[in-house]
Amino acid sequence: MAGNFTRRDLFGGAIAAEIPAIFVDASDFRPVPSTQEVFVSSPDATDISIVIDILQRVPPPDIDACKVHFEDVIDQREGSFGKLFQISPTTEFTKIGPSIPAYVIQGTVSSPYNVAPHPTDPSYREAQKFLPYTLLLMAVFRLEAHRTDLVVTVNCPITKTADSMNEKRVWHPAYDQPPDGTDATAAPVVDDAVVLLKRVAGSLEVKDWNLFSPQD
Numbered sequence: 636m637a638g639n640f641t642r643r644d645l646f647g648g649a650i651a652a653e654i655p656a657i658f659v660d661a662s663d664f665r666p667v668p669s670t671q672e673v674f675v676s677s678p679d680a681t682d683i684s685i686v687i688d689i690l691q692r693v694p695p696p697d698i699d700a701c702k703v704h705f706e707d708v709i710d711q712r713e714g715s716f717g718k719l720f721q722i723s724p725t726t727e728f729t730k731i732g733p734s735i736p737a738y739v740i741q742g743t744v745s746s747p748y749n750v751a752p753h754p755t756d757p758s759y760r761e762a763q764k765f766l767p768y769t770l771l772l773m774a775v776f777r778l779e780a781h782r783t784d785l786v787v788t789v790n791c792p793i794t795k796t797a798d799s800m801n802e803k804r805v806w807h808p809a810y811d812q813p814p815d816g817t818d819a820t821a822a823p824v825v826d827d828a829v830v831l832l833k834r835v836a837g838s839l840e841v842k843d844w845n846l847f848s849p850q851d
Contacts, residue, residue: 640834645672645687649846653838654685655831683828685835686788689847692777693784698722701738701775704786708771709744716760717744717771718808731776731785731839739832740773743793743808763809767794770805772828774836781847787836791828798822 640653654674661673661684672687693700701722709717719742728737746766769792776785793802802822803813 640838642838646689646846649841649843650687651838651840651842652687652835654835658685682792683831684790685831686786686790687835687839688786688788690784690786692779692782697724697736697738697777700777700784701740701773704775704784705740705742705771705773708773708788712744712747715745715747716763716808717742718806720805725774727833728774728776728837728839730837731841736777736779737836738775738777740771740775741805742771742773743805744769744771745808760809764807767792768807768809769793770825770828772832774832776836776839778847781844783847785839787832787839789828789832789835791824791831793822793824795824798824 639656641656642651643654644651655676658674658676661667661675667673670689674685676683690704693703702719705717705719705722709715719740721739721741723739725737725739731737745763745768769790772789772791774787778785793807802825805825806813
C-alpha cells in the first residue's frame with residue numbers, strides 16, 4: 636500500500652512526518668486550508684489519503700472529544716453516515732512528546748449520497764450495503780497547553796467485495812453486525828491501513844511549537 640517512506644516538512648517546516656514516497660501533496664492540484672496537510676496515493680489505484688489537521692481543542696473528557704472529531708469527519712461528507720468501533724488510548728506515538736495524550740479511533744463511513752438513492756429515500760440505507768465504504772483511522776493528539784488537537788486521519792476505501800466479507804473487525808456502517816461471509820477475520824487492506832497510520836502518527840515531530848496557540 637505504501638512502500639517506501641520519506642520524511643516531509645509540514646506546515647512550513649513547523650512539523651515533520653514520514654509519508655509514503657508515492658503519495659502526492661494534494662495542494663499541488665487543489666486548494667488545501669492552511670491548517671491542514673493532505674497527501675493522496677498516486678500510482679496506487681486505491682485512492683488512500685492521509686490528512687493532518689490542526690484543530691481547536693475540544694473540551695474534555697478526552698473520549699468525548701475523540702467522538703466529536705470522528706463525527707466532524709462524517710458530517711463533512713454530505714449524505715454519508717458512519718459507525719464508530721473503537722477509541723483507544725495509546726503510548727506508541729512518543730516522538731511528538733512522551734507526555735502528550737494520544738488516542739486511536741477506528742470507524743467506517745458510507746459512500747456519498749450521489750452514488751446511492753437520496754438519503755430521504757426509504758431504500759437509502761439498504762442500498763448502501765451494496766456499495767463500497769471507507770475505513771477511517773484517526774490518531775488524536777491532545778495538546779492541552781496549546782489549546783489544540785492535532786489529528787491524523789487515514790482514509791482507506793474498501794472497494795473489493797472479498798475484503799468487505801472477510802473483514803470482521805470493522806464493517807460497513809449500514810450493518811449492525813458483520814455481514815455473513817467466510818470464516819476469515821481480517822482483510823490485508825485494513826492491516827496495511829493500520830500500519831500506515833502508526834507510521835505517520837508515530838513519526839510526527841513538532842519543530843516549532845509556535846505553530847500552535849501560545850501557552851497561557
